[in-house]
Amino acid sequence: MKNSETGLFLPTTEEEVKAHGFKSLDVILVTGDAYIDHPSFGAALIARLLESRGYKVGIIAQPEGPEDIKRLGKPNLFFGVTSGSVDSMVANYTASRKKRKSDDYTPGGINNKRPDRAVIQYVNWIKQAFKDVKIVIGGIEASLRRFAHYDWWSDRVRKSILLDSKADILVYGMGERAILEIAQRTASGKDLDNIRGTVIWKSSLNVLESEENGLGNVNLRIIKLPSYEEVVNDKRKYAEAYRLMVENTEPFKNVVLVQKHDTRYVIQYPPAWPLTQRELDELYLLPYTRRVHPYYLAKGPVKAIETVRFSITAVRGCFGNCAFCAITNHQSTHVVSRSTESILEEARILTKMPEFRGTIVDVGGPTANMFALSCSVRNTKGQCPKNCLTPDICKMALSSSSKNDAADEFIELLKKVKSIPGVKHVFVGSGIRHDLILASLNADYIISSLVDFTSGQLKLAPEHAHPDVLRIMRKPPVGLFLEFKRRFEEAARKKGQKKYVIGYFIVAHPGEGEKENKYLREFIKKNLGYVPQQVQIFTPTPGTLSTTIYYTGLEPFTGDEVYVEKKDKVRNIFKENIVNLR
Known part of the structure; x- marks a missing residue:
């Protein structure tokens, strides 16, 4: 492999380390995805x-054992470990617990x-390969398994992944601030205690409970979650632990959460502060190649790059609080938007790529x-107890960071991107x-404009139709979906364009029984006029409200009992009732 092919990437082999002129690396990141040098992938x-x-940073992607881990040598500072863009169990198994045959993040798709x-396995391999090396775990798998959590694949409550993996420290959420502080402290020989956005464990709380807590705030509060032993033996305690975690994982609250596991204490420090707009701008304009590293591309095409290579991240965070979605507990409800100029600059970079x-x-x-939206x-006090969008939309949820209507700003952004020389089409592929x-206030204008930025079909996620299921999901009434669909398709017809709204649905979600499934079936039959292909069976993944309800049968914020269908056979029938609709 020629150096010219790999020189723009971070090193993945010993030869590439030497080609970069490095004698050793400071940080080596280990990931479950192929090395794709694109900002949509956390490791990159x-x-x-x-x-x-x-x-000096290197990447070992998809290692296959301790010998593979050794190929870049021992890092001067630490190994960083992630399962990749998805939880490894979600990547490896279907909603029926069958092994998936394909993986979009692997060369050749196999x-x-x-x-x-993967996080636990990679840490074990690192410990086999090297002694006395610091290991930091992060990414979606580590972040959402940071406390005792229900694991659907083994049907039991597992301990914090920090303890199970025996790593030194866990970074949760969007980890930029935490990983930089870890690097700085490690380089200067300081300990890794009291870092925002991290989880560690201690054998005693004596120091933590003193005023010398290290976070520079004697008003820091400590909240003890029900212990691992309690949540294993009492589902109400599990639900309580989840509620306390969600309510107090907020940077403005300055709360340290503690959960005892046997004789050890898992300690979550307050979340890192969200990046500023300027920091987000700088992050997404770093010199990514937006390609698969040749070392991995030689093994076969990687499908994941094709869907994002010419995409632009404009906003981070989401205050939707959908019950089944992990984004709120990972990216947080704090929404940060990039500047228009930064987004336009990235668009100009894309137009210069030969493949564009x-x-x-x-x-x-x-x-x-x-x-x-701002x-x-x-932005000043943190997320309030009220849900921003359900059961009603809070007026503050529509507030703009400028004097203009935020929805108008988004449309204007799309128009500016499209006006860049070399750009013919701009689409909205995100939710x-x-x-x-x-x-x-300008709904008609926005909907009409959105037609021009839709490629054939606009995919929306009503998720269900029955009001009780939607309430548990924290989704809006399905009537709003029908209204939007009608207005969008009418606007398309007026423009002489054949564009339609397609719905995504989830079945077997907590709250859905035979009656609710039949309701969804009849709704689709009566209102959509097509058999939806985007139907998935609810998969309980760590860290979500829906998973807590699935495991406990309780809504943790109200204490209400919720019906949960757990038989795989019935769950599959619920899907068949929709996709085989005639």
Whole structure:
């Protein structure tokens, strides 16, 4: 492999380390995905950030054992470990617990490179390969398993992944601030205690409970969650632990959460502060190649890059609080938007790529039309107890970071991106909240404009139709979906375009029994006129409200009992009732 092919990437082999002129590396990141040098992939984003601060960084993607771990040598500072863009158990198994045959993040698409419980496995391999090396775990798998959690695949409550993996420290949420502080402290020989956005364990709470807590705030509160032993033996205690975790994982509250596991204490320090707009701008304009590293591309094409290569992240965070979604507990409800100029600059970078054919497939984020939304309460006091969008939309949820309507700002952004020389088409491929658009003062203009930024079909996620299931899901009434669908398709017809709204649905979610499933079936039959292909069976994944309800049968914020269908046979029938609709 020629150096010219790999020189723009971070090193993945010993030869590449030497080609970069490095004798050794400061940080080595281990990931369950192939090395894709694109900001949509956490390992690449963190690696480029560390590189920008002067650290020598390498990546070992999809290692297959301790010998593979050794190929870049021992890092001067630490190993960083992530399962990749998805939880390894979600990547490896279907909603029926069957092994998946394909993996979009693996060369050739064959699902044979990511081990089950990848974070734990990778840490074990590192410990076999090297003695006395610091190991930091992070990413979606570590972040959402940081406390005792229900694991659907083994049908039991597991301990914190920090203890199970025996890593030194866990980074939760979006880890840029925490990983930089860990690097700085490790380089200067300081300990890794009292870092925002991290979880550690201690054998005693004596120091933590004193006023010398190290966070520079004697008003720091400590809240003890029900212990591991309690949540294993009492589902109400499990639900209580989840509620306390959600209510107090907020940077403005300055709360340290503690959960005892046997004789050890798992300690979560307050979340890291969200990045500023300027910091987010800088992060996404680092020198990513936006390609698969040749070392991995030689093993076969990696499908995941094709859906994001010409996409742009415009916004981070989501205050939707959908019960089944992990984004709120990982990216948080704090929404930060990039500046328009930064987004336009990234679009210009895309137009200079030889492979670019004029289409930017997405400008968005977790929820695209949360771009430019800014709640003054959340920005100064933190997330309030009220849900921003359900059962009603809070007026602050529609507030803009400028004097203009935020929804208008998003449309104007799309128009500016499309006006860049070389750009022929701009589409919105991310999810959107149709209820937010309908609540806008300029809903007709936004919907009409959105037609021009839709590629054939606009995919929305009503998720269900029965009001009781939607309430548990924290989703808006299905009538709003129908209203938006009608207005969008009418606007398309007026423009002479054949564009339609397609719905995503979830079955077997807590709250759905035979009656509710039949209700969904009849709704689709009566109102949609097509058999939906985007139907998934609810998969309980760690860290979500829906998973807590699935395991406990309780809504943790109200204490209400909820019906849960757990038989795989029935869950599969619920899906068949929809996809086999005639």
